[in-house]
Amino acid sequence: MLILITGTRTGVGQALAQQLLDRGHQIVGCSRRSATIEHDRYRHYEVDLTRADQVRSLFTAVRREYGYLDGLINNAGTSTMNHFMMTPGDVSRKIFELNFFAVLDCCREATKLLQRSADPPSAILNVSTVAVPWALDGQLVYSASKSAIEQLTRVMSKELADFEIRVNGIGLPPVRTVLTRTVSKAKIDELIRRQTINRMCSVEDIVGPVEFLMTQQSAFVTGETLFLGGVN
Numbered sequence: 001m002l003i004l005i006t007g008t009r010t011g012v013g014q015a016l017a018q019q020l021l022d023r024g025h026q027i028v029g030c031s032r033r034s035a036t037i038e039h040d041r042y043r044h045y046e047v048d049l050t051r052a053d054q055v056r057s058l059f060t061a062v063r064r065e066y067g068y069l070d071g072l073i074n075n076a077g078t079s080t081m082n083h084f085m086m087t088p089g090d091v092s093r094k095i096f097e098l099n100f101f102a103v104l105d106c107c108r109e110a111t112k113l114l115q116r117s118a119d120p121p122s123a124i125l126n127v128s129t130v131a132v133p134w135a136l137d138g139q140l141v142y143s144a145s146k147s148a149i150e151q152l153t154r155v156m157s158k159e160l161a162d163f164e165i166r167v168n169g170i171g172l173p174p175v176r177t178v179l180t181r182t183v184s185k186a187k188i189d190e191l192i193r194r195q196t197i198n199r200m201c202s203v204e205d206i207v208g209p210v211e212f213l214m215t216q217q218s219a220f221v222t223g224e225t226l227f228l229g230g231v232n
């Protein structure tokens with residue numbers, strides 16, 4: 001499959017891209033800075049996804065280079081771990097710019113290429129977080145932006161069904177990345193204790209469900225956000 005993953009320079013996006021390359025897929029990655037992956041089936045674009053003009057240029061370049069897409073993984077995201085009273089308005093708006101509006105822009109542009117997939121139904125996957133079902137304090141803006149993504153997933157799955165594009169989400173528990181570097185070990189341990197499976201989530205735990213949701217194995221699944229680790 002030809003899959004575009006956003007935010008592949010570090011963290012979950014980088015690891016997912018590497019694992020999906022290992023499984024034989026062709027990956028288009030992007031982030032603001034230069035590539036950290038070298039592979040003959042990997043192509044990196046430097047783009048700020050909060051700039052709608054740059055998102056359009058990205059997908060124009062992908063159309064010229066490949067002419068189609070089989071999948072889009074909206075992974076790039078940012079967060080602030082702070083009480084909402086201590087979170088300035090411009091910080092909140094920046095979080096929504098990347099976590100919500102950039103995803104909407106990517107979906108709109110990608111739809112034109114996903115319709116050209118030779119192997120429909122094609123797939124969009126949106127990355128969410130346990131901070132939504134757990135309504136974690138200190139993560140109001142971040143979890144609200146991801147809550148919006150889960151609603152986007154549900155509604156967009158209906159709006160794109162006639163285009164033979166499935167839209168799903170994956171809800172991640174804590175994973176050690178740049179995003180969580182400022183979260184204390186005690187806080188991470190407390191979150192892991194809330195999971196049904198009491199250990200830290202690894203990339204190996206994520207790649208199987210992601211590949212399932214991106215491929216024909218889940219051809220009859222749409223509008224769902226699958227949470228890992230057990231969140232009930």
Ligand SMILES: NC(=O)c1ccc[n+]([C@@H]2O[C@H](COP(=O)([O-])OP(=O)(O)OC[C@H]3O[C@@H](n4cnc5c(N)ncnc54)[C@H](OP(=O)(O)O)[C@@H]3O)[C@@H](O)[C@H]2O)c1
Pocket residue numbers: 006007008009010011012013030031032033034047048049050074075076077078079098127128129130171172173174175176177178179180
């Ligand atoms: N880590 C966790 O514990 C955890 C838990 C639940 C959910 N998640 C979700 O998983 C996803 C990935 O998180 P992560 O932990 O891997 O974060 P990360 O390590 O901070 O990676 C974020 C990636 O996005 C790119 N990026 C950031 N801003 C961008 C922009 N404006 N335009 C384009 N690319 C941009 C970054 O590269 P550049 O700096 O080069 O732009 C980087 O490659 C996020 O959606 C996050 O909410 C993470």
